[in-house]
Amino acid sequence: MMEKKVNAIDVRNVTKIYTSGNTQTKALKSANLTIYDNEFFTLLGPSGCGKTTLLRLIAGFEDITEGSINLFNQEIVNLPPNKRPVNTVFQQYSLFPHLNVYENVAFGLRRLKKDASLVESRTFEVLELVQMKEYANRKPNQLSGGQQQRVALARALAPEPKVLLLDEPLSALDLKLRQAMRFELKTLQRETGITFVFVTHDQEEALTMSDRIAVINEGEIQQIGEPEQIYESPSNKFVANFIGEANLLSGVCKTPGENGVCELDTGHELNLFVPPHIKQNDKVTIFIRPERIKIEKSSKDKSQLSISEFTYLGNAATIQLKSNNQLINVNLPIEDLKIFKKDDYVDIHFPKESAQVID
């Protein structure tokens, strides 16, 4: 039963160049992506990668250099921000300091010239939704960071936008509150059915909340996919390194093809899928997550691998193995903590489906 997906946002060949004086900065290089209706979509990347630029282009705060953006199949690049049915939650909330919570939330509805009774009922409805109803008469500076965050959300949701844009909205909150807000945001998206476009540099945030993620670096989209896809099979070294911990081990291809064999510089042989463009004796980089590697006890005469670092984390431990100038990170599950200690000789196994040849 495949449901037909509706395109909420189509970004086509979007390029953005900032010109200041004689210097030009390419913030986005011919970016393409499609965001579906009712989706929690995350733009993920390091700071300065162009993710916020893309969000501001969708909101209409910046002029596009090249390309087109469609909102439900309607071209929006030539519309001013007040004519676009999208609303933004700003990083520093940017609540109007001279208006109280109620007036902040009602602002968009009033500008849309809605009926007074509808303005009131809708404003209280969204305030209820974010549990801020009893604060309606407060000024923004009388609220805590988390409360301001909720008001900012309510303000952007009140006019029922077709798409909600969120620019790192959790980054100003402390850790506990940030984790709680993740679930609230996710729930809010499910309940309202509004498409969320969420910008963050926090990979954990992206993985826990999103339906799909676009990883962006240096103005280019590196990979678009579901959290699991992005984590388990990153399309390049940048994605592998940026999302979670990754071992990138160098080796040589022994047998190409679907049931290929590669030999690591450590001497270990792996069975894995080798993409068709790699031939025999080509140098390859193998990607594997630290928690996928299995280790067992060995002895000095059987193995060259020894534990060079042992870091205790409470609920797990990370260890570092050293051999032939290659470092391999391994995560130990809690039940193995007592078995291994520093300078132990170990043997490692790579489960077939967990290793991958990467460009």
Added chain:
Amino acid sequence: MQTKNKKTKFRYVWNFPGFGGWTAIFFGFLYIPIFILVCYSFNSSKFAMIWTGFSFRWYAKLFSNDDIQTATINSFIVAFAAAPLATIIATFSALALVRGGEFRFREFSSGLITLPLMVPEIVTAVATLIFFASLGINLGLINVIIAHTVFCIPFAFMPIKAALEAMDPNLELAARDLYSDKTSTFKTITLPLLTPGILSGFMLAFVISIDDFIITLMVAGGGATTLPVYIYSMVKMGVSPEVNAVSSLMLAFSIFIVTLYWFFNRKINN
């Protein structure tokens, strides 16, 4: 223990020997003359510096002196015309320079607006006099108003620019994002948030205008005498207690305006 005490001894400025004394001398030097002037304005003697008793005599005399009243009214006319004009021009300049994006000579223009603060006032005064004389403009008080408007602009400009720079530019974007066009964004967001800055700019311009002597002396023709110019002419005749009284009133008025200015400035910064 001993070394620790030595280290902390000079940590705060008030730990330096003689700090309190120097402070007292400094403030005394600044304010004692003004305090004495105010005291002697209530002196009943007709000699400025001999105390004979408390009296409102000189204040009463002030209010029956037509010349002083004319000069006071002139001062207020000039200030109430020049300060709003200067504030309006300063507001638009600040908006263009802070919110107008990047344009050629932006930094240069910003500097040029505040430059008159550093030009010696006598130079501005002589230049203004020559300017009016060579163009043959002789409109009495209007000359004074034009001159005051011009030199009050930088004073009004500074607090407005500061207020605008302190305002989060995302607030205007947020309003635009919430279906507000440019005009209504200015009316509902920018202007209300800028009002304390504009008011404090206005107060500053007003005090500077009321207070100005050198430029007014050069520019004001007959019949356009303002209060400071009139006081100066009174002092030339000899310091009478009347001068004390009128100065005290001006002081009280300035303190009132500066208090308002301080109040609005505090509103910007919170």
